[in-house]
Amino acid sequence: MIEGFIPWPKDLSEEYVFNGYWRNIPLGQELDNIAEIFPSRVALVLNEEKITYSQLKETTDQLAVSFIERGIRSTDRVIVQLPNILEFVYCYFAFLKIGVIPVMCMPPFRKTEIEHIATKSMAKGYVIPDLHRKFNFLELAQEISETVSSIEKVFVAGHDCYDGQFLIKDLLAKEYNREEIEATLKKCRPDPFEPAVFLLSGGTTGLPKIIPRTHNDYLYMANMAGLNLGVNKDTVYLAIAPLVHNMTLACPGLMGTLFRGGKVILTTVTDSENLCKVIEKEKITHIPLVPALILNLLNFDKRDDYDISSLQVIISGGSKLNPEVAKRVKPEVGSDLVQQFGMAEGLLAQTQIDDVDEIKFNTVGRPVSPADQIKIVDDEGNEVQPGETGELYCRGPYTIRGYYAAPEHNKNAFTKDGFYKSGDMFKLVPQSGCLIVEGRKKDLINRGGEKINCEEIENLVLSHPKVDNAALVAMPDPVMGEKACIYVTLKQKEEFTLAELNEFLLEKRIAKFKLPERLEVIEQFPLTTVGKISKKHLRRNIEDKVREESKEPNKGCEKSEVI
Numbered sequence: 001m002i003e004g005f006i007p008w009p010k011d012l013s014e015e016y017v018f019n020g021y022w023r024n025i026p027l028g029q030e031l032d033n034i035a036e037i038f039p040s041r042v043a044l045v046l047n048e049e050k051i052t053y054s055q056l057k058e059t060t061d062q063l064a065v066s067f068i069e070r071g072i073r074s075t076d077r078v079i080v081q082l083p084n085i086l087e088f089v090y091c092y093f094a095f096l097k098i099g100v101i102p103v104m105c106m107p108p109f110r111k112t113e114i115e116h117i118a119t120k121s122m123a124k125g126y127v128i129p130d131l132h133r134k135f136n137f138l139e140l141a142q143e144i145s146e147t148v149s150s151i152e153k154v155f156v157a158g159h160d161c162y163d164g165q166f167l168i169k170d171l172l173a174k175e176y177n178r179e180e181i182e183a184t185l186k187k188c189r190p191d192p193f194e195p196a197v198f199l200l201s202g203g204t205t206g207l208p209k210i211i212p213r214t215h216n217d218y219l220y221m222a223n224m225a226g227l228n229l230g231v232n233k234d235t236v237y238l239a240i241a242p243l244v245h246n247m248t249l250a251c252p253g254l255m256g257t258l259f260r261g262g263k264v265i266l267t268t269v270t271d272s273e274n275l276c277k278v279i280e281k282e283k284i285t286h287i288p289l290v291p292a293l294i295l296n297l298l299n300f301d302k303r304d305d306y307d308i309s310s311l312q313v314i315i316s317g318g319s320k321l322n323p324e325v326a327k328r329v330k331p332e333v334g335s336d337l338v339q340q341f342g343m344a345e346g347l348l349a350q351t352q353i354d355d356v357d358e359i360k361f362n363t364v365g366r367p368v369s370p371a372d373q374i375k376i377v378d379d380e381g382n383e384v385q386p387g388e389t390g391e392l393y394c395r396g397p398y399t400i401r402g403y404y405a406a407p408e409h410n411k412n413a414f415t416k417d418g419f420y421k422s423g424d425m426f427k428l429v430p431q432s433g434c435l436i437v438e439g440r441k442k443d444l445i446n447r448g449g450e451k452i453n454c455e456e457i458e459n460l461v462l463s464h465p466k467v468d469n470a471a472l473v474a475m476p477d478p479v480m481g482e483k484a485c486i487y488v489t490l491k492q493k494e495e496f497t498l499a500e501l502n503e504f505l506l507e508k509r510i511a512k513f514k515l516p517e518r519l520e521v522i523e524q525f526p527l528t529t530v531g532k533i534s535k536k537h538l539r540r541n542i543e544d545k546v547r548e549e550s551k552e553p554n555k556g557c558e559k560s561e562v563i
């Protein structure tokens with residue numbers, strides 16, 4: 001086992017294998033299995049490019065060997081920071097085939113986040129686009145290779161690269177002998193009990209934590225998610241949110257669709273017009289959307305100009321869906337709605353297509369595996385009465401037993417008997433066993449599914465010379481659900497603006513979506529009985545303000561953008 005990874009207890013692992021949950025198949029091997037069954041079916045589409053399963057198998061085999069030739073070996077970690085392009089899928093499966101662990105980084109991450117994650121994961125490689133959304137990743141990678149000593153190789157998806165970096169298209173241009181490839185890959189077959197992928201947590205404290213997902217557990221979860229949603233060879237799944245995110249990668253996502261013989265359409269556009277265009281063109285059947293995008297689609301006035309009748313299921317997840325919005329999906333869009341609650345750490349709950357409306361509109365359904373164990377507990381960790389609200393604890397065949405190389409943090413994040421303390425508040429409906437999201441205990445902001453870690457931003461704000469103390473809280477937003485509002489006290493009475501603060505924060509080179517969208521300068525922080533800043537009071541304060549302002553014309557009507 002790689003150092004820093006906490007496996008499941010041995011007896012449980014054996015039980016999961018015995019019960020058929022863990023099939024002992026590496027993720028890359030599963031792709032090859034499907035390619036053997038459906039060689040000529042289309043697996044991937046990006047704009048006008050169509051890739052069949054056999055092409056995907058061959059491309060990923062070849063790339064895997066190319067990576068080995070460049071010194072990337074089993075158990076090495078490689079940062080993958082690509083948008084939804086074909087090279088993402090090629091690199092992802094190529095790494096999986098040789099036991100190299102891709103570390104999934106969001107495209108908006110900048111120097112601060114990448115430096116931290118590369119250092120923590122001791123990454124040897126870094127995969128980037130050359131240019132994406134006008135940002136020069138070549139330069140970023142150059143800097144990262146200078147500051148993080150473990151990074152030896154940079155691989156670039158695109159046409160340009162700096163000296164010393166490798167273009168993926170060049171890696172794919174070399175001709176290999178089929179037998180040689182097979183022989184090399186056979187020697188590198190990964191152990192399915194080992195971590196296959198490193199995901200990142202939205203985090204509760206500080207910078208993101210690393211989540212090791214094994215071949216066995218990730219394959220199981222992706223398949224269960226696909227099975228529950230009726231994914232099959234006729235499914236056309238739109239990968240619209242970043243593929244580096246667990247939801248688009250495996251719930252059922254890219255993997256849950258490919259492993260059941262379906263077709264995955266890649267896109268990076270999220271506006272409703274383009275969404276409708278691609279649904280019509282590709283006859284999309286399944287589409288995952290965060291609630292903010294569902295609302296945009298429902299309110300899109302030109303929807304009837306497009307034929308989107310192919311759409312069978314909209315899968316909502318990432319943040320809470322308002323039941324009033326949920327009710328509108330079927331009558332207005334014509335497709336079924338499935339709600340899902342997921343987390344990179346593991347547990348996935350989903351409603352089912354044939355659930356009654358009451359369950360579909362108000363709950364996130366039930367965990368996808370019969371072996372998932374969940375508890376709803378009070379502040380002391382004792383189970384609450386059925387139907388009462390409490391924090392969700394979970395463990396099971398695809399929920400991690402510990403963050404990677406984080407022993408101190410793990411002590412607080414898990415119970416002694418291996419339950420993960422989710423930090424999410426839930427109510428369990430006793431009759432149906434369905435879960436209702438009631439809120440959150442952990443200190444983060446959920447901006448339309450994108451997670452902002454409060455402590456991380458507060459620490460940066462505190463380094464501003466004018467700021468004395470700072471607290472970041474969620475403010476309600478009609479589209480995004482939540483946005484970040486920063487409360488500060490100043491060292492001196494002077495002018496301080498949001499623009500000034502954000503300029504300072506951007507100099508710290510963090511992802512843009514984390515920037516506060518409102519600044520409140522106050523004289524004094526409200527305190528709890530133990531003298532800590534009372535975020536409860538601040539949240540109530542900003543909620544009241546936003547409510548009052550929304551009554552005034554011309555206030556609170558800015559357009560929200562999903563970044």
Ligand code: OOB
Nearest residue numbers: 246247251317318319320340341342343344424437
């Ligand atoms: C998904 O994964 P993460 O790791 O980005 O974020 C997990 C957190 C949860 O702990 C919860 O706070 C929130 O996101 N969340 C929801 C939710 N789904 C996730 N909060 C309310 N309602 C929901 N339906 O976000 C994720 C991973 C896989 C599938 C779907 C979402």
